[in-house]
Amino acid sequence: MKVKFQNKGELLYATQVANGIVLQQTSLPILSNILIEASGQEVTFMGCDSDSSVKCKIKAVEAEGKITVPAVPFVNLVRELPENNSFEVLFALNENGVVDVTSGTNEYHLQTMSPEDFPEWKAIEPLVSFEITQEVLKKLITKTLFAVPDKDPRKVLLGAYLTVDNNFPDVAKAPAEETSCHLRMAATDGKTLGYMDAIGTGRKGQESIGVVIPQKTLGEVQKVLIGQGLVQVGIGERHIYFRINDIEFKTNKIDGEFPNYELVLPKDFEYVITLDKTAFSKAIRRAAIVTESQTSAVTFKFKPDELELEAKTFDLGSYKGNLYKPQIEYEGKPFELSINQTYLMKTLNVMETDKITMHVKSPSHPIIFREEDHLDTLFLVMPIKM
Missing domain, CATH: 3.10.150.10 (DNA Polymerase III, subunit A, domain 2)
Known part of the structure; x- marks a missing residue:
């Protein structure tokens, strides 16, 4: 040789x-x-x-x-x-x-x-195949991979759930091309959740399918998505492939039924708050200095156009800080809730817009975060029961 x-x-x-x-x-x-x-x-x-x-x-x-x-x-x-x-x-x-x-x-x-x-490379016969731009696939992975746990006895959670179908969301008009398809990638660790909708093109094969893709594979795919070209994706009976120029990834799918996360998404909200993401994140990091390691709890007290953050532990001490308009815009009645700042920060870190919205049904219900003017993404963080 x-x-x-x-x-x-x-x-x-x-x-x-x-x-x-x-x-x-x-x-x-x-x-x-x-x-x-x-x-x-x-x-x-x-x-x-x-x-x-x-x-x-x-x-x-x-x-x-x-x-x-x-x-x-x-x-x-x-x-x-x-x-x-x-x-x-x-x-x-x-x-x-x-x-x-x-x-x-x-x-x-x-x-x-x-x-x-060395293991033989075997070709995959796809049940469904489609194309997606590198830029969009990278966003799909970024907006979901943060919510995949490193370890979990529920193996099906150790990856992101990709669905391919014709169920285009109400916020996005179905494309004119007959071969276009609706894509959604979602992931959850039980405490946080993220999903993103996108459009695939050149779809061949059956109309709908769902598959859980391992975290490691998606992380490696994400690293090579640095161009503007197309990615070819194929989903077979037990395997998935990604073809990016002269690189091809192939992986086993994770067996099991991914949880129906739609069941935990609140349908209506009592409180809607608009926040400056940078100011909100900095305030949480300040509070995190004195949070207790097990719960990492920060309490958020909302009033019209005002947010008070509190954190305290017996060993370290306490913190109190405030945000005011225009860093927060809120017109409802006062309320408060507590959130694990670790889960909240890893969610905020993948949100890209300057302004974000926080949607709360009640202090005990899952909290929804949206990027401003980005209806294709949704993030969820579970509160701490008070």
């Missing part, structure tokens, strides 16, 4: 994309490796774990054969290679089964494993 590269940037990018999926600790040593497969002047870098895989194609000066290399040392090696106008790196598999990596005066010799032991 022999491969020659003359573009360090492309080489490093491909290795980092593949390494993003690789398991660092695994009972299957082959899964801690990257597969490099070369043919002609095209080289594919592939990484995988037990549930997902990715491949990234780049060009090489000359290429043939395939090898595996230990992922982390290989990425570090490429990162540290000196870059200059005459950059060139050569990979060659010697007769001892060792990969020789040569660049200028630098020479590495890496142990390898048989590429035949």
Whole structure:
């Protein structure tokens, strides 16, 4: 096997994309490796774990054969290679089964494993496929991934729920194209929730489907969404793929029935408040300094065009601060509620507009947050029972 590269940037990018999926600790040593497969002047870098895989194609000066290399040392090696106008790196598999990596005066010799032991890449036959812009897909992931828990006994919550159908929201007119489809991505950890609606194009296959996509895969997909082009998405019987230019991600879906979050969304509200997001966030961070770690409770006392924030703990002390118009706009009767500031802040951090609205049915009901003039997104935070 022999491969020659003359573009360090492309080489490093491909290795980092593949390494993003690789398991660092695994009972299957082959899964801690990257597969490099070369043919002609095209080289594919592939990484995988037990549930997902990715491949990234780049060009090489000359290429043939395939090898595996230990992922982390290989990425570090490429990162540290000196870059200059005459950059060139050569990979060659010697007769001892060792990969020789040569660049200028630098020479590495890496142990390898048989590429035949690397999991085979199998194509997915989609039940539904569609296209979406990179920009919109990145927003879908950003607006939901924050609500996915890192750990939860309910495995179905460890990902975002993507639905594809023709149920276009009332706030968005159905597109004229017959192949367009309504997309919604949602995620919840039981304390927070986020969802976003979007439009897909070029839909093929069945009219409606729902699938839970693992958090790790979505996080890696999000990292490569840096352009203006289209992403091809396919949903099969048990797998999902994302094709972004010369990169393709493939993952198992998470089995189980995603909770019907619509049941907990209040339909009418007693209180509606408009807030300056930056001022509101800063006030919460000030209060958080003295919150108790287990509940992280901050009390919000609303009056017409005024908000008083309070926090206190026995060990640390207390805080009291106020916001006034125009940082808050509210015309209703006084009320108060308490919220875990950790859950609230991670929600506010993904909201992009300067002004946000807070919708409250009662101090004990779920609280809805909306971005100003963005009816395609919705966020929910559970209050602390007082």
